Amino acid sequence: SQTIHQWPATLVQPVGSPLSLECTVEGTSNPNLYWYRQAAGRGLQLLFYSVGIGQISSEVPQNLSASRPQDRQFILSSKKLLLSDSGFYLCAWDMAAGSGNTQYFGPGTRLTVL
Amino acid sequence: QQPVQSPQAVILREGEDAVINCSSSKALYSVHWYRQKHGEAPVFLMILLKGGEQKGHEKISASFNEKKQQSSLYLTASQLSYSGTYFCGTESYGQNFVFGPGTRLSVLP
Numbered sequence: 001s002q003t004i005h006q007w008p009a010t011l012v013q014p015v016g017s018p019l020s021l022e023c024t025v026e027g028t029s030n031p032n033l034y035w036y037r038q039a040a041g042r043g044l045q046l047l048f049y050s051v052g053i054g055q056i057s058s059e060v061p062q063n064l065s066a067s068r069p070q071d072r073q074f075i076l077s078s079k080k081l082l083l084s085d086s087g088f089y090l091c092a093w094d095m096a097a098g099s100g101n102t103q104y105f106g107p108g109t110r111l112t113v114l
Numbered sequence: 115q116q117p118v119q120s121p122q123a124v125i126l127r128e129g130e131d132a133v134i135n136c137s138s139s140k141a142l143y144s145v146h147w148y149r150q151k152h153g154e155a156p157v158f159l160m161i162l163l164k165g166g167e168q169k170g171h172e173k174i175s176a177s178f179n180e181k182k183q184q185s186s187l188y189l190t191a192s193q194l195s196y197s198g199t200y201f202c203g204t205e206s207y208g209q210n211f212v213f214g215p216g217t218r219l220s221v222l223p
Contacts, residue, residue: 043201043213043215049210090155101211102158103158103203103211105155108154
């Protein structure tokens with residue numbers, strides 16, 4: 001069966017510090033991968049998605065970036081965090097082929113920027 | 115373009131029923147429903163792929179009206195465990211999957 005991992009689970013960082021969040025998927029090959037951000041009490045904002053190694057699409061301009069160095073690894077980064085970067089970061093995956101594919105979420109990383 | 119969900123929030127007593135609607139301005143070919151409990155990741159509930167399709171799991175069911183470009187989620191005889199935020203996600207022709215803004219459901223004893 002497929003499993004998706006995210007770490008760390010929680011993170012407190014000062015403004016201006018760098019960020020690296022990691023997501024890995026097990027039990028599947030060539031998944032689509034997604035990074036979402038959710039502000040407190042708000043909806044799911046799609047940040048990035050990837051259909052393959054090295055292929056990243058950005059949905060929202062911001063000071064975040066994403067990379068996919070391996071098939072089942074997705075990394076979210078920032079060089080300098082802003083207060084507005086605080087939120088709940090969720091990684092998700094779905095099967096690459098066809099439509100009607102369900103997205104499955106990892107447990108999330110709760111980021112607080114102070 | 116994000117689908118519209120209604121209501122934004124609903125408060126129920128245990129045993130009461132609720133309906134959450136999801137509509138789009140675009141022609142849809144799939145609707146997905148998720149529930150997110152406070153502090154947790156969203157969990158997949160069900161997917162509807164065909165117009166007119168209805169699905170159900172225990173006391174939670176959903177319908178998809180392709181012509182009206184909308185879906186409804188039905189919660190029957192609600193339980194405390196149903197509390198959370200419900201998101202629909204839609205796939206439409208020419209647009210990637212997108213989530214709605216969510217409907218916050220609170221079930222009180």
